[in-house]
Amino acid sequence: MSQNKPRMQRMAPPPARGPRGGKSGRPGAARAAAKPATAADWIAGARLRTLPLAVAPVLIGVGAAKVAEGAGIWHPIRSLLCLAVAVLLQIGVNYANDYSDGIRGTDEYRVGPGRLTGSGKAAPRKVLTVALVFFGLAAVAGLILVVLTLQWWVILVGAAAIAAAWFYTGGKRPYGYYGLGELFVFVFFGLVATAGTTYMLAGVVNQESWFGAIIAGLIACAVLMVNNIRDIEPDRLARKRTLAVLLGRVASRVAFCVFLLVPFGILAVLAVFYPLAWFGMFALLAALPACVITIFARTPRELITALQLTSFTGLLVAIALGAAYAF
Numbered sequence: 001m002s003q004n005k006p007r008m009q010r011m012a013p014p015p016a017r018g019p020r021g022g023k024s025g026r027p028g029a030a031r032a033a034a035k036p037a038t039a040a041d042w043i044a045g046a047r048l049r050t051l052p053l054a055v056a057p058v059l060i061g062v063g064a065a066k067v068a069e070g071a072g073i074w075h076p077i078r079s080l081l082c083l084a085v086a087v088l089l090q091i092g093v094n095y096a097n098d099y100s101d102g103i104r105g106t107d108e109y110r111v112g113p114g115r116l117t118g119s120g121k122a123a124p125r126k127v128l129t130v131a132l133v134f135f136g137l138a139a140v141a142g143l144i145l146v147v148l149t150l151q152w153w154v155i156l157v158g159a160a161a162i163a164a165a166w167f168y169t170g171g172k173r174p175y176g177y178y179g180l181g182e183l184f185v186f187v188f189f190g191l192v193a194t195a196g197t198t199y200m201l202a203g204v205v206n207q208e209s210w211f212g213a214i215i216a217g218l219i220a221c222a223v224l225m226v227n228n229i230r231d232i233e234p235d236r237l238a239r240k241r242t243l244a245v246l247l248g249r250v251a252s253r254v255a256f257c258v259f260l261l262v263p264f265g266i267l268a269v270l271a272v273f274y275p276l277a278w279f280g281m282f283a284l285l286a287a288l289p290a291c292v293i294t295i296f297a298r299t300p301r302e303l304i305t306a307l308q309l310t311s312f313t314g315l316l317v318a319i320a321l322g323a324a325y326a327f
Contacts, residue, residue, distance in 0.1 A: 037121035045116045045127070047094040052311040053189055053220045054090035056318035058083045060212035061197025063325030068202040068209075075201045078148060082197045084141040085158070092134030093165035097176075099127040100169035106238040135162050149200055157196065164188050179243045181228070182221040182259075190217015208325055211270055215263040215321065219314035222259035225252060226294055226310055230303035257291045260310060263317060276327060280320030287313040 037045075062079050095116075102117025103124050116122040142158040164184050168176040175184060194213035195205045228235065228244035229252050235245050244252040264284060271277035290309035297303050 035121060037116055041116060041121055042130075045095060045098055045122075045130075046091045049308055049311055050094060050223065051087060051090055052315035052318075053223055054086040054193070055083065056219070056314045057189060057193035057213065057216040058086050058197050059318040059322035060216055060325070061194045061209060062201065063322035064194070064198045064206055064209035064212055065201035066326040068198065068204050068206045078145060078201055079197075081141050081145040081148075082200055085138050085145065086193055086197075088134050088138035088141060089161060089165055092131050092138060092162075093168060095127055095131035095134060096166055097169045099124055099131055100174065102127070104169075104238070106169075106235075106240055108238070135165065138162070145200055149203075151200065154196070154200070157192065161188055161192060176242065177240045179241055179246045181224055182243050185220045185224050186217035189220040190214065208270075208274075211266055212318075212321055212325075215266050215317060216314065218259045218263050219310065219317065222256055223307060223310050223314070225256045225259060226290070226303055226307045229253060229256065229294065229297075230300050230307075253295050256294050260287050260291060260313065267317060267321065270321065270324070274321075274324035276324035277321050280317045280324075283313045283316035283320070286310075286316065 058079070061082065065075070066073070098115045098117050102115060106118075108118065114121075117124050117127050139158065139162065143155070146152060146154050146158075165188075167174055168181065168184065175181065191210075191213045194216050195209050198209035199205050225244060228242040229249070231240075231242070232244050232249060232252070235242055243255070247255060264281065264287070267277055267280050271280070286309045290306045290313065293302050293306040293309070297306065
């Protein structure tokens, strides 16, 4: 009998574990024990630090529209609707990412700020509902804008923007998991948001808008890149192949600096024709430290600081360039 004991111990089943190594036999049981999300948690889930990405292209687009239409012509209601669409869509995509990454188990490896779904503080269905509400509000604001301008074909652009927001991390094959995040961010948070704002206000898209769109898009790419640099190892474990994962630590840090600093070269060219744009160069006081921190960072906290500086850079540049165009 004594010889059978070790064999019986080896044959005993291991403790039941959750889908990502949790010590529960029931998926999500460990999460269920988390404290319910507070109002502060829901506000944090909106990721307010990313909102400058939504505001920046609208500011530039409004200024470019002023160039196209001439002095004394303003469209305050339409401008606010453009801003509402951009901000509501940004918040919606943040909650959608929270939901999609959470149910996939990606956030089990997360080293950044906690999320609602992944932490178990909020039921996935609630997070999804909030995301859909914000997408719906963005759609309503967009429809009002279309009715005011009678540009009905723009509905297709709005639908594409909502689809891009959802499929970044949602669906069976989210493009954010295949290194395409920066491309779509450049297109929708740069080109579409800026040029779209100008078009809905002025009925045309001038070269000022396109140059501003490139600036906004590249800085948005920088924000996404530094966020993904922070999560390179967790994303590898979760099989989330972001561009930062594909490039590796060194090349992705170089790419971040390129994304963030090239816009200042474009801004310098524009400043020759719109002198107030030179004030945008003060944003280098945030951009250069962000580059230094990102290159030498060793902890997630440092990269979060770089992300905040990058978002602030985008907002400062947009304010300066939008004002330069408008005045």
